[in-house]
Amino acid sequence: MGSITLEQIEHLHRRFKQISGDQPTIRKESFDRIPDLEFNPLRSKIVRAFFDKRNLRQAPDGLADEINFEDFLTIMSYFRPIEMNMDEEQLDHFRKEKLKFLFHMYDSDNDGKITLQEYRKVVEELLSRNPHLEKESARSIADGAMMEAASICVGQMEPDQVYEGITFEDFLKVWQGIDIDTKMHVRFLNMEPIAHCH
Amino acid sequence: MGSQIFMRFNFLNWLLLLLSLECPFAATYFELSNLSSNSTTHYKPDHHDAEGSAQDERLNVFTVDYNYVQIPYEVTLWILLASLAKIGFHLYHRLPSLMPECCLLIVIGALVGAIIFGTDHKSPPVMTTNIYFLYLLPPIVLEEGYFMPTRPFFENFVSILWWSVLGSLLNAFGIGLSLYGICQIEAFGLTDVNLLQNLLFGSLISAVDPVAALAVFEEASVNEQLYMMIFGESLLNDGITVVLYNIFIAFTQMHRYEEIEPVDVLAGFARFFVVGLGGVLFGIVFGFVSAFMTRFTRNISAIEPLLVFMFSYLSYLSAETLYISGILAMTACAVTMKKYVEENVSQNSYTTIKYFMKMLSSVSETLIFVFMGVSTVGRNHEWNWAFVSFTLLFCLIWRALSVFALFYISNKFRTYPFTIKDQLIIAYSGLRGASSFSLAFLLPMHLFPRKNMFITATLVVIYFTVFIQGITIGPLVKYLDVKKTNKKESINEEVHVRMMDHLKAGIEDICGHWSHYQLRDKFKKFDTKYLKKILIRENQPKSSIVSLYKKMEIKQAIELAESGMISSAASTASLQTHRLSPEEVESMRDMLAHSLYQVRQRTPSYNRHNLPTETSEKQTKEILIRRQNSLRQSVRKGNSLPWGKPASTKNVRFLSLPYGTHNPARRKARHDASTGDYSSDSDSVVSTIFSPQLRAGSLGANRRQQEMVPMERLARRDKLSGFAGQRGTPSKQDHTARIRRPALMPKPQFDAVFEEEIQGYESEEEEGAVAASRPSVKWTAEKRNVRRFHKAPTPPFWRK
Numbered sequence: 001m002g003s004i005t006l007e008q009i010e011h012l013h014r015r016f017k018q019i020s021g022d023q024p025t026i027r028k029e030s031f032d033r034i035p036d037l038e039f040n041p042l043r044s045k046i047v048r049a050f051f052d053k054r055n056l057r058q059a060p061d062g063l064a065d066e067i068n069f070e071d072f073l074t075i076m077s078y079f080r081p082i083e084m085n086m087d088e089e090q091l092d093h094f095r096k097e098k099l100k101f102l103f104h105m106y107d108s109d110n111d112g113k114i115t116l117q118e119y120r121k122v123v124e125e126l127l128s129r130n131p132h133l134e135k136e137s138a139r140s141i142a143d144g145a146m147m148e149a150a151s152i153c154v155g156q157m158e159p160d161q162v163y164e165g166i167t168f169e170d171f172l173k174v175w176q177g178i179d180i181d182t183k184m185h186v187r188f189l190n191m192e193p194i195a196h197c198h
Numbered sequence: 199m200g201s202q203i204f205m206r207f208n209f210l211n212w213l214l215l216l217l218s219l220e221c222p223f224a225a226t227y228f229e230l231s232n233l234s235s236n237s238t239t240h241y242k243p244d245h246h247d248a249e250g251s252a253q254d255e256r257l258n259v260f261t262v263d264y265n266y267v268q269i270p271y272e273v274t275l276w277i278l279l280a281s282l283a284k285i286g287f288h289l290y291h292r293l294p295s296l297m298p299e300c301c302l303l304i305v306i307g308a309l310v311g312a313i314i315f316g317t318d319h320k321s322p323p324v325m326t327t328n329i330y331f332l333y334l335l336p337p338i339v340l341e342e343g344y345f346m347p348t349r350p351f352f353e354n355f356v357s358i359l360w361w362s363v364l365g366s367l368l369n370a371f372g373i374g375l376s377l378y379g380i381c382q383i384e385a386f387g388l389t390d391v392n393l394l395q396n397l398l399f400g401s402l403i404s405a406v407d408p409v410a411a412l413a414v415f416e417e418a419s420v421n422e423q424l425y426m427m428i429f430g431e432s433l434l435n436d437g438i439t440v441v442l443y444n445i446f447i448a449f450t451q452m453h454r455y456e457e458i459e460p461v462d463v464l465a466g467f468a469r470f471f472v473v474g475l476g477g478v479l480f481g482i483v484f485g486f487v488s489a490f491m492t493r494f495t496r497n498i499s500a501i502e503p504l505l506v507f508m509f510s511y512l513s514y515l516s517a518e519t520l521y522i523s524g525i526l527a528m529t530a531c532a533v534t535m536k537k538y539v540e541e542n543v544s545q546n547s548y549t550t551i552k553y554f555m556k557m558l559s560s561v562s563e564t565l566i567f568v569f570m571g572v573s574t575v576g577r578n579h580e581w582n583w584a585f586v587s588f589t590l591l592f593c594l595i596w597r598a599l600s601v602f603a604l605f606y607i608s609n610k611f612r613t614y615p616f617t618i619k620d621q622l623i624i625a626y627s628g629l630r631g632a633s634s635f636s637l638a639f640l641l642p643m644h645l646f647p648r649k650n651m652f653i654t655a656t657l658v659v660i661y662f663t664v665f666i667q668g669i670t671i672g673p674l675v676k677y678l679d680v681k682k683t684n685k686k687e688s689i690n691e692e693v694h695v696r697m698m699d700h701l702k703a704g705i706e707d708i709c710g711h712w713s714h715y716q717l718r719d720k721f722k723k724f725d726t727k728y729l730k731k732i733l734i735r736e737n738q739p740k741s742s743i744v745s746l747y748k749k750m751e752i753k754q755a756i757e758l759a760e761s762g763m764i765s766s767a768a769s770t771a772s773l774q775t776h777r778l779s780p781e782e783v784e785s786m787r788d789m790l791a792h793s794l795y796q797v798r799q800r801t802p803s804y805n806r807h808n809l810p811t812e813t814s815e816k817q818t819k820e821i822l823i824r825r826q827n828s829l830r831q832s833v834r835k836g837n838s839l840p841w842g843k844p845a846s847t848k849n850v851r852f853l854s855l856p857y858g859t860h861n862p863a864r865r866k867a868r869h870d871a872s873t874g875d876y877s878s879d880s881d882s883v884v885s886t887i888f889s890p891q892l893r894a895g896s897l898g899a900n901r902r903q904q905e906m907v908p909m910e911r912l913a914r915r916d917k918l919s920g921f922a923g924q925r926g927t928p929s930k931q932d933h934t935a936r937i938r939r940p941a942l943m944p945k946p947q948f949d950a951v952f953e954e955e956i957q958g959y960e961s962e963e964e965e966g967a968v969a970a971s972r973p974s975v976k977w978t979a980e981k982r983n984v985r986r987f988h989k990a991p992t993p994p995f996w997r998k
Contacts, residue, residue: 015709036707039723042697046704079705102697126696145689152690174690184698 012076016069025066041128045105050075054104061110079184096172098184103171113165116146149174273565280306280564298413298668300631303564304661307571315575325569327640331524334566335636336514337558339525340507342433343532344555350426358430360608365431365600366404366438372596374400377588386584391648394450399652401442402638403593403659407631408432414627414672424620428627436633437526441473443637444521450645477523481530484513488531489538490732502547503554506539538730566632573639574657580650589655590662593628601625619678626671629663630656 019033020026031037031047040046053059055078056071064071078101106114106122120142127138149166152174166174264271283306287293313319325334351358374397381388381396408428415425445466452462488509495502510531517527540548601624609615616624638656641649 012709019708031708034707037704040700040704040707042700042704046701046708076705076709079702102694102701105697105701122697123693126693126700141689141693145693148689175694184702 009073012073013069016072025068026072027066041126042105045122045125048108049101049105052104054110055101099172099175100168102184103168106166106171111165113167114171115165116142119146119166276310276568277561277564279310280568296669298664300407300567300664301668303567304570304664306564307568308574309571310568311572311575314572325565325636325639330566330636330640331518332515334562335525336511336528337555337562338632339436339514339528340510340532341555341559342436343529344536344551346429346433346529346533347426348533348537350422351430354423354426354430357608357612358427358434361427361604362431362434363438364604366401366435366442368600368604369404369593369596370401370439370442371397372400372599373403373589373592374398376592376596377585380584380588383584386582388582388585394446395646395648398443398446398450398641398646399589399638399655401439401446403589403630403634403656404435404596405439405630405633405637406432406435406628407633408627408629411627411629411668411671414668414675420623420675421620423614423616424623427616427624433529434526437474437477437523437529439633439637440525441470441523444473445469447642447645473521473523474526476520477517477526478530480517480522481513481527481532482534484509484516484527485531485534486538488535489542492539492542493732495542499544499547502539502543503550506535506543506551507554510535541730563632566636569639570632570635570657570660573635573653579654580648581654582651585651586655586658590659593630593659593663597628598625623671623675623678626667626674629667630660631664635660 016026019030021030021033023030028047028051031050037043037046048063049055050072051064051067053062053064056064056067056074058064067075078098103114106118108118108121120139123142123145124135124138146166149170152170280303283302284299287299287302374393377400378391378393378396380386381391408431411428412425412432415428449462449466488505491505491509492502495505510528513531514524514528518524539551543551601621605616605621605624634656635653638649638653641652643649646652
């Protein structure tokens with residue numbers, strides 16, 4: 001993945017220490033120390049992503065109990081903006097990595113595809129901040145989205161065909177037109193970290 | 199080939215028609231101008247000596263008094279002429295892609311000008327300072343501000359601000375100073391034009407009007423950043439140039455040019471900021487006030503458009519009173535207001551506002567262009583080779599300079615810098631238009647003895663940029679192969695992008711970085727917690743995904759109801775299984791696009807002259823529905839049922855949530871009736887994806903309904919000519935987490951769905967489906983059931 005500058009590493013290290021409470025590792029509970037994160041509907045998924053062994057490149061599935069700074073950096077590196085001097089192959093690889101990260105967020109049971117249930121769960125979570133919305137709506141949207149994905153990925157389906165779920169290849173196809181590069185990055189600007197936790 | 203000839207012929211036809219229209223006009227002008235020279239002209243039926251003294255003695259059967267109506271009459275004629283020309287323009291398909299619409303307007307203006315000049319007719323004094331600034335300019339500004347896509351604007355806000363403010367300043371001063379330098383050269387005979395006048399000219403000539411460029415960009419679907427830069431520039435540039443203009447005029451009026459001290463210059467500088475920022479603040483305040491007002495207008499929705507327009511106009515006028523930039527005030531007001539007003543007003547009001555705004559701004563612009571044309575073919579010219587040519591040269595040079603310099607700097611701070619290609623395009627799209635002309639036209643003669651020269655130069659620049667640059671910018675964009683946006687949109691994308699937003703915000707929270715995402719999040723939080731509670735009716739929840747989804751359901755409901763309505767009540771639908779057809783996806787995407795202030799590619803194209811085009815299918819459907827509705831209304835008036843009133847249904851904003859509370863009997867009735875072949879009724883409606891095997895397969899496949907996606911259930915709620923209504927509770931569906939060929943509605947197509955009509959439909963459907971099998975008592979009871987359901991709190995009807 002792209003490289004992070006020394007400055008940014010230092011900054012992240014400081015941040016890591018804040019989150020971990022000066023411990024060498026952080027656990028899921030450590031993220032409770034970030035109050036702003038509470039309002040995020042995807043909170044649990046995001047936190048989970050940090051401990052997902054697939055993202056940490058440690059194992060094909062499972063969750064780590066705790067992660068150290070190196071792992072923290074690994075996760076953060078998924079959010080690097082692309083650099084101008086990358087060639088086609090690197091860009092492609094970069095893009096795939098980011099998309100894999102996303103895919104793992106959807107695919108919680110690690111079976112390599114996003115099933116309808118998983119998709120529904122994601123959409124429900126997305127809309128969870130909204131107390132007035134009902135589960136039905138989330139469901140319908142998820143269903144609609146799945147259908148669409150089916151039509152993109154599989155094309156015309158036979159009446160008896162069953163669409164199991166979105167595999168990573170299908171996922172790539174769906175994202176083909178979308179410019180993930182411009183969307184999935186965090187600007188590592190040189191600003192003072194907001195002191196959140198104590 | 200044949201159609202091409204036909205088109206050409208048609209165009210020629212139109213041209214001839216226009217010309218032939220001109221002749222009688224000209225004749226009328228000529229004749230009437232002669233007539234009007236005598237103040238009263240009478241036709242007397244009986245013989246009378248023409249010595250005038252006895253003119254008033256007899257009652258006149260037929261009199262002509264042109265003076266009385268001259269001004270409105272001619273103005274109306276001009277506007278009509280422009281409209282006719284636009285029709286002709288669009289009929290000939292190749293023309294809109296060749297040249298931008300403002301070219302056409304200018305040509306029309308020139309034509310009218312030629313006629314007026316030729317017939318020696320004195321044009322009515324429609325264009326004065328007051329009229330321009332008070333009546334002609336506000337609609338244009340309001341329309342620009344109202345239709346601005348907010349999210350991309352704010353995402354690129356800093357860049358846009360940097361570029362427009364500094365760009366305008368740089369251009370104005372650069373051109374002014376360079377021209378001053380030229381004027382110093384004795385040989386050109388321009389030494390009497392002093393520095394201030396040059397600076398003033400520089401400021402007015404740097405007012406860009408890139409509507410043509412925007413239209414081209416839209417057409418070529420260039421990337422969002424580029425589009426927003428130009429758009430933002432046009433928005434802010436107007437305000438800034440007018441501010442500069444006024445400051446310089448004030449300076450000029452200080453008479454003693456030599457006595458302008460640094461203090462004054464500093465004061466001018468400070469004034470620039472006060473005027474600019476003050477305008478924005480003013481606008482925001484007014485925006486909030488008007489949004490607040492619309493919260494209470496539920497029962498008098500007819501005044502909603504009035505509120506919107508009057509408050510915006512008021513913000514403009516109040517700002518102008520204090521010599522603050524009214525343009526910026528009005529823009530800020532429109533932007534602020536739009537978000538909340540759209541939540542509150544009824545669909546009709548919303549449509550009215552949209553169309554009326556477009557209409558007003560079109561009229562304004564037409565008038566300005568006509569004036570431009572009239573001025574072109576007039577006597578108030580002073581041609582000075584040096585001044586004119588150097589003006590043109592400097593305009594081009596300074597624009598290029600400012601673009602490259604400013605973007606070079608701002609690129610250092612942007613994550614995704616603008617490429618040289620982008621910058622080239624931006625430099626090339628500096629078209630001048632109505633604003634420069636108006637400002638030049640309105641220069642006070644006593645302060646600017648060489649006003650005519652300024653006007654000439656301005657006109658030359660405008661003609662050059664609009665015609666030559668305007669026509670060639672399209673090919674240039676294609677040639678340079680500017681980075682495009684991607685047009686594919688889907689629900690998936692929507693969901694993913696949402697995910698991304700939250701993910702990014704989350705990561706940023708974890709990193710502890712501020713970025714504009716956080717800012718936006720914070721603003722959203724503040725907005726939801728406080729602002730919306732105050733400004734929006736009934737605190738309706740808004741999740742964009744869901745709202746648009748609802749909208750789609752409503753559309754489908756209407757679609758179905760509509761097509762079902764046409765058929766007889768007996769026929770029912772069986773479930774057709776097919777995937778989401780491209781049309782359906784298109785409509786979902788459409789809704790997504792139009793409901794969310796997301797990337798520009800999803801918002802309607804900005805074109806001052808047109809509203810985003812609706813496909814003719816949608817429109818015909820709309821019309822059909824409206825007609826049927828009115829038919830039904832007239833029929834219904836005979837009944838004593840309470841469903842006749844359209845207006846009272848405003849509080850029910852929408853319909854479709856899945857019901858648990860169904861009348862099982864009704865369901866059964868529908869279910870029993872479900873045999874017929876639905877598709878035969880709605881062949882025209884259903885998409886082509888239907889294949890024979892589908893139909894065959896689905897007929898017996900009632901069971902398949904079990905596995906159907908809930909979406910259909912939701913929409914089918916209102917189906918009259920039934921629909922094998924599977925109103926089962928959702929739990930059944932959970933067994934199969936897979937998606938079989940789901941049955942779906944045929945493509946929903948409407949955009950503007952009226953709430954009353956929805957209600958109307960529903961009642962009809964109930965009537966139709968139920969009348970056969972129940973006494974009316976039960977029917978009303980059922981209706982009450984349904985009605986009660988509707989009153990459940992629901993998200994608002996999300997419109998475009």
